[in-house]
Amino acid sequence: MQLLRRTGLAALAFIFLLGTALGAAAQEQPLRAGSKRFTESYILAEVLAQTAAPHTAVAPVVRQGLGNTAIVYEALRSGGIDVYAEYTGTIALEILKGQASMTREAMNAALRPLGLGVAVPLGFNDGYALAMRAADAERLGIRTLSDLAGRRELRFGLSNEFIGRADGWQGLAARYGFTHAPTGLDHGLAYEAIAAKQIDVIDIYTTDAKIDHLGLRVLEDDRHYFPRYDAVLLYRLDLPARLPAAWAALQQLEGRIDEHAMIAMNARAELQGVAFDVIARDFLAAAQPGAGAAPRSGEGARGFMAKLFGPDLGRLARQHLMLVAISVGVAILIAVPVGVAVFGHLRLRALVLGLTGLLQTIPSLALLAVLISLLGAIGTLPALIALTLYSLLPIMRNTVTGLAEVPTGLRDAGTALGMTSGQNLRAVLLPLAMPTLLAGVRTATTIAIGTATIAAFIGAGGFGERIVTGLALNDRELLVAGAVPAAALALLSEALFEALEHFMRRRRAARAP
Incomplete structure (x- = not known):
């Protein structure tokens, strides 16, 4: 029994020291930017961090690829991150369980009791849509989601988040009468699957770079199911007071990223293999007053050995x-x-x-x-x-x-x-x-x-x-x-x-x- 007591005390001491170390680390207060697990979100997190970096005493922390909306939102709500790029349709329907027509003022009123806020519209809309191979769509005469609804022979491969979202598959199926049983796929893998003709229809973000690259047709939402998904910053309300200079810098991003710029940045990551931080740095350099065409850093696509023995x-x-x-x-x-x-x-x-x-x-x-x-x-x-x-x-x-x-x-x-x-x-x-x-x-x-x-x-x-x-x-x-x-x-x-x-x-x- 004495051995058990000693071991138990050692375990408690170890856990206490671990908690103390974590608490000490938590006392440092850098800007913490988060991202979801898709290309655009990775890039925007780097844009936020690099925009704030010259205005903070401690280098910003980027927490990449945290998961789907539920996990990243929970990280923000609990204080694990301070800010991340979110979309108005997602905030209204998925997070607040409201209506697609909810205004930013209404969103802020609902989020304020949670210590959160919406600000800084970045300037582009990245909506949900369904897409299929353009050649197949032309052959079958499919241009709209209503045309697609009657084609039960087509195989749907949809991202797991889209299948489970309030503004995702269930509502879309009810609006258009889809009776298909979709297969759940990771968003990144879906493009490879449709290119290999393993599936016929996928959900896409309208700023995805691979839409044109793979020859896909984005089907018209003729019954207007999907709302607008304007990119904004979802942030903790204590951020402006805690890091006022960094917040002022982030506000300068308002309206600075249009859809063409976002598609171009996504393409550099997905088609050329350029690192997210390099893409963000090039964009911010080009966005400076008086800057000309976007510069291109020397870093481009990296080979396997460079990725294996990278600086990280x-x-x-x-x-x-x-x-x-x-x-x-x-x-x-x-x-x-x-x-x-x-x-x-x-x-x-x-x-x-x-x-x-x-x-x-x-x-x-x-x-x-x-x-x-x-x-x-x-x-x-x-x-x-x-x-x-x-x-x-x-x-x-x-x-x-x-x-x-x-x-x-x-x-x-x-x-x-x-x-x-x-x-x-x-x-x-x-x-x-x-x-x-x-x-x-x-x-x-x-x-x-x-x-x-x-x-x-x-x-x-x-x-x-x-x-x-x-x-x-x-x-x-x-x-x-x-x-x-x-x-x-x-x-x-x-x-x-x-x-x-x-x-x-x-x-x-x-x-x-």
């Missing part, structure tokens, strides 16, 4: 290692004492192992979404909690299994020598159970390395950041540039655990005589 490699590696090390460390401090405590109680052991096993069945993104809602925060903290929960089962299960494998005679020998239960645990049971327990830690570490890539969806960083961006851009090289380091880290952890187990075997063999 060290930062992503540190973030990934931190997520894995802390989560597995906390899981050890929790799972080992609990495993020891329930080992001698069969029913309690079955209950505890069953509950930890149940955690493994919860999809990673669903668990992260629940934690964001409960904690009111995005980023490192919910990611660490999720990874810790996923690491509990293998460590706890192997702790119990290792203790159960100790022969009864050896347990009784310790008692016969006059050892207390605590002494018997420390001197006999745990040393003999250590190889099995270590195997559980090894499994948990491998699981954590793989699962940590999902943490990038909520702004926790790591190698998943490249994977998320690669999905948004449909960039296979960037996807692989994120997957390869994660796989290398998993192989490295396997090698370290193998070396540790080899050392332990040699040590036991040396003691055997």
Whole structure:
């Protein structure tokens, strides 16, 4: 019991130090710009950050690819970010559950009690629409959504967010009488799927660069279902008072980005592979008073090796290692004492192992979404909690299994020598159970390395950041540039655990005589 108390105190101290470190980091107050997980949002987040950067003492933080509207809005509401580019139709229908005709004044009145506001219309409309291959549309005589409704043989591949949105598929299907069963796809992958003729109809944003590039026809919304989606800034009301100079700079973006400029920026990212920060820098340089045509930085499309060994490699590696090390460390401090405590109680052991096993069945993104809602925060903290929960089962299960494998005679020998239960645990049971327990830690570490890539969806960083961006851009090289380091880290952890187990075997063999 004394061992359990000590371990429990160590766990509490560790968690306290972690919370203190996170709290200290939170005291720094840079501008935090967020983005959703599609090309345009990535670019606009960089535009916001670079616009504010000359007017802030601390460099702005860009939290890219946080996920769909619900996650990014929750990040803003909870204070995880200060501002991001949103669209009026989304705010009215998806966030406020209002009417498409809602004015900006009405939006601000509804958002004010939440500490949020809408301002700075950027100057372009990026609406939802459905599109199909132009050759097929011409052959079938389809020009409007009403024409499309009667074509049940066509295969719909729609983004998962569009399928679930209040202003998305369900309302559109009701307005036009669609009876199709759409397949859910990532927005970036849908373009590749329609080009490969795996699907026939996709949802698009009207400023997407690949519409013309792939020869798609945007179908007319003849029953006027979709509202306008004018790009604006959705921000926390404390931002102007906290960073007045940065906010004044952001206000200068009003009306500065038209649809042609946005399509051109999207094209540079999606068709030429130019980095988001480079695109934003070139746009802002061209937008300066007296500037001529938009300059083009020397950086263009990057090859695979440049993406793999890019300047972000060290930062992503540190973030990934931190997520894995802390989560597995906390899981050890929790799972080992609990495993020891329930080992001698069969029913309690079955209950505890069953509950930890149940955690493994919860999809990673669903668990992260629940934690964001409960904690009111995005980023490192919910990611660490999720990874810790996923690491509990293998460590706890192997702790119990290792203790159960100790022969009864050896347990009784310790008692016969006059050892207390605590002494018997420390001197006999745990040393003999250590190889099995270590195997559980090894499994948990491998699981954590793989699962940590999902943490990038909520702004926790790591190698998943490249994977998320690669999905948004449909960039296979960037996807692989994120997957390869994660796989290398998993192989490295396997090698370290193998070396540790080899050392332990040699040590036991040396003691055997």
